[in-house]
Amino acid sequence: MLLEIEGLQKSYVSPDGEKNTVVNIPRFELQEGQQTALEGQSGSGKTTFLNLIAGILQADAGRIVLAGREVTSLSESARDRLRAETIGYVFQTFNLLQGYTALENVALGMMFGAGADYARAQKLLERVGLGDRLNYRPRQLSVGQQQRVAVARALANKPKLVLADEPTGNLDHRNAKEALKIIREACTENGAALLLVSHDREVLAGFDNVQDLGKINAK
Amino acid sequence: MNGIVLIVRRSLRQHALSTLVTILSVALATGLVMSVFCVRDQAHDAFTGGAIGFDAVLGARGSSLQLVLNTVFHLETSPGNISWAMYQAVKKDARVKLAVPYAVGDNLRGFRIVGTTAEIFTEFEYQEGKKLTPESGRIFVESKPAEELKREGVLGSYVAQKLGLKVGDSFKPFHGLYFDEKNQHEEVFTIVGILAPTNTPNDRVIWIPIDCMYRMKGHVFRERKDAPKEGTNPISGQKVIEHEPVAGEDIPEEFKEVSAVMIKFKNPDTAGMSMSQHINIQGKEATLAWPIARTMDDLFNKIGWIDKILELISYLVVMVSAGSILASIYNTMNERRREFAILRALGARRGTVFGAIVAEAAAIAGLGSLAGYLVHGTILTGAAYVIRKNTGVVLDVFQFHPVLWLAPLGMTLIGALSGIAPALKAYGTDVASNLTPVS
Numbered sequence: 001m002l003l004e005i006e007g008l009q010k011s012y013v014s015p016d017g018e019k020n021t022v023v024n025i026p027r028f029e030l031q032e033g034q035q036t037a038l039e040g041q042s043g044s045g046k047t048t049f050l051n052l053i054a055g056i057l058q059a060d061a062g063r064i065v066l067a068g069r070e071v072t073s074l075s076e077s078a079r080d081r082l083r084a085e086t087i088g089y090v091f092q093t094f095n096l097l098q099g100y101t102a103l104e105n106v107a108l109g110m111m112f113g114a115g116a117d118y119a120r121a122q123k124l125l126e127r128v129g130l131g132d133r134l135n136y137r138p139r140q141l142s143v144g145q146q147q148r149v150a151v152a153r154a155l156a157n158k159p160k161l162v163l164a165d166e167p168t169g170n171l172d173h174r175n176a177k178e179a180l181k182i183i184r185e186a187c188t189e190n191g192a193a194l195l196l197v198s199h200d201r202e203v204l205a206g207f208d209n210v211q212d213l214g215k216i217n218a219k
Numbered sequence: 220m221n222g223i224v225l226i227v228r229r230s231l232r233q234h235a236l237s238t239l240v241t242i243l244s245v246a247l248a249t250g251l252v253m254s255v256f257c258v259r260d261q262a263h264d265a266f267t268g269g270a271i272g273f274d275a276v277l278g279a280r281g282s283s284l285q286l287v288l289n290t291v292f293h294l295e296t297s298p299g300n301i302s303w304a305m306y307q308a309v310k311k312d313a314r315v316k317l318a319v320p321y322a323v324g325d326n327l328r329g330f331r332i333v334g335t336t337a338e339i340f341t342e343f344e345y346q347e348g349k350k351l352t353p354e355s356g357r358i359f360v361e362s363k364p365a366e367e368l369k370r371e372g373v374l375g376s377y378v379a380q381k382l383g384l385k386v387g388d389s390f391k392p393f394h395g396l397y398f399d400e401k402n403q404h405e406e407v408f409t410i411v412g413i414l415a416p417t418n419t420p421n422d423r424v425i426w427i428p429i430d431c432m433y434r435m436k437g438h439v440f441r442e443r444k445d446a447p448k449e450g451t452n453p454i455s456g457q458k459v460i461e462h463e464p465v466a467g468e469d470i471p472e473e474f475k476e477v478s479a480v481m482i483k484f485k486n487p488d489t490a491g492m493s494m495s496q497h498i499n500i501q502g503k504e505a506t507l508a509w510p511i512a513r514t515m516d517d518l519f520n521k522i523g524w525i526d527k528i529l530e531l532i533s534y535l536v537v538m539v540s541a542g543s544i545l546a547s548i549y550n551t552m553n554e555r556r557r558e559f560a561i562l563r564a565l566g567a568r569r570g571t572v573f574g575a576i577v578a579e580a581a582a583i584a585g586l587g588s589l590a591g592y593l594v595h596g597t598i599l600t601g602a603a604y605v606i607r608k609n610t611g612v613v614l615d616v617f618q619f620h621p622v623l624w625l626a627p628l629g630m631t632l633i634g635a636l637s638g639i640a641p642a643l644k645a646y647g648t649d650v651a652s653n654l655t656p657v658s
Contacts, residue, residue, distance in 0.1 A: 048651075051651050056654075057651050076569070077568050077570070080563070080566055080567065080568045081566065084567075085566070089565075091654065095557075095654060097229070097558055098233075099232065099233040104225060104229070107225075108222065108225070108562070109565055111221055111222035111225070112222055112562075112566035112568070115221065116221050116222075
């Protein structure tokens with residue numbers, strides 16, 4: 001088992017003082033190498049859920065065990081370390097660093113873990129079809145190309161788990177299809193499990209294992 | 220570590236303009252601090268313990284400082300004259316190793332003409348083992364009274380360079396210590412030697428035989444009625460009778476005067492003390508400036524407040540440049556919150572982001588400090604030029620001073636400290652809220 005979640009809860013206090021439970025997931029599991037899609041509408045807590053798994057947010061209650069380590073009991077710096085070594089993250093808005101080249105953006109994905117390996121970064125960019133764009137900066141790339149850089153970066157640290165948050169949300173139909181194909185193939189090639197959240201039915205249709213976050217999230 | 224280096228490099232490049240301006244302000248601050256210390260200490264050393272070569276100066280009663288400035292640094296006016304007999308008495312004093320007479324009062328286009336004896340070339344050492352040696356030509360010949368007077372001059376290197384004179388050229392002196400073209404003497408002197416550079420005030424002097432100084436038309440001798448016997452008081456209670464030298468005849472010693480006698484003692488400590496006691500305390504007619512270094516040191520102590528003000532100004536510039544580092548980085552913090560959040564999402568720890576900002580501030584200060592060497596070199600070169608032009612004292616632009624590593628190191632540390640405030644802001648960046656809208 002790669003990821004095991006029990007009784008996970010996360011709430012926010014609204015400006016008027018009301019407590020809003022965003023995530024309340026009694027149980028969730030993901031096997032190593034498994035590719036799972038979570039269907040979730042806007043406001044369903046999917047980004048918060050992924051951030052809890054990544055250790056970016058601290059849960060109010062519950063337990064997350066990732067690759068044998070209990071994320072919820074780790075200190076912040078230990079969670080940072082675990083994230084740097086174990087998780088790749090693909091964002092809807094790509095979140096590439098504008099001042100850095102494509103190659104540097106991918107290399108940054110390794111720098112806080114095992115250390116930068118520019119040869120591997122280059123191979124990953126070649127794998128996603130950007131071998132001739134290594135020294136381009138994000139604003140010099142199309143949105144489809146930017147998302148491919150983001151995919152390469154997510155795989156840079158040889159993660160066991162790739163979290164993809166609406167990875168095709170900002171792409172047109174053709175680019176979305178292409179990006180999804182690359183994410184899934186690259187995860188398979190690298191032996192990484194994929195947990196993808198989307199509200200796009202066309203994206204979800206490609207997955208054998210689709211779970212409705214609205215149903216598993218008992219908020 | 221690689222991550223921090225990359226983050227710093229990219230940030231400096233992304234904010235190139237503000238980085239450049241900040242680097243320039245740091246360069247100015249560091250260069251100013253280095254220059255103030257180097258110029259102050261080098262000038263102090265040059266004026267108090269540099270290549271002076273003599274232990275004491277004997278001159279007319281008055282200010283020791285004026286005497287030293289006039290004779291050693293060839294600045295200021297002469298406080299007056301002392302008798303030839305006093306010079307002779309000092310020369311024969313068992314405690315004295317070398318006594319060289321100076322007679323001043325003329326110039327060549329603003330450069331001092333000093334009448335003296337050939338001992339200034341043959342005996343005097345401005346530094347141990349270093350004499351005033353002609354680089355071209357020879358030293359002057361002192362004519363005997365019965366011979367035809369040879370009017371010869373030996374030029375210091377700076378004079379020759381500035382006036383474009385060479386061996387074989389001739390010149391007519393101008394009367395007075397300050398150049399006035401209406402006051403030109405008739406006598407024509409031939410340049411027989413150009414001295415090798417010494418990097419001392421001697422480079423700014425034209426040396427002529429003292430007899431030639433006496434025998435220039437218009438130089439009138441004044442007999443003192445109680446013209447002294449050797450070892451007696453030479454200057455008191457005078458009745459002045461004017462006298463002009465006659466060609467081919469010896470000038471009677473009672474008419475001769477010198478502006479000063481430059482003295483080198485056999486044993487400077489004991490001899491200087493006892494002669495100073497004799498002349499300055501018991502005597503009333505002359506002043507012995509001894510030791511020369513202490514006289515100049517007194518001057519530096521009196522004007523030490525100028526150094527303090529310059530130091531203070533340079534420290535203030537350091538503080539302002541530290542503030543500019545803080546402001547230039549702090550102002551980018553809002554636009555960089557997303558960058559920090561992304562870095563954190565990639566696994567960068569809070570400490571890494573904090574360290575990157577401190578390193579960025581230190582890098583700006585470090586680069587500014589490196590550029591500070593250029594500022595320092597420029598200021599020191601300018602200061603050295605002005606000081607040499609006005610005093611003949613040469614500062615060494617490349618001379619090492621501890622401030623040359625302390626100032627850049629200190630500035631880099633101050634720069635790093637000034638990065639702490641923005642680094643704390645980066646440290647506190649919330650990852651989730653700065654990545655993407657929460658859905």
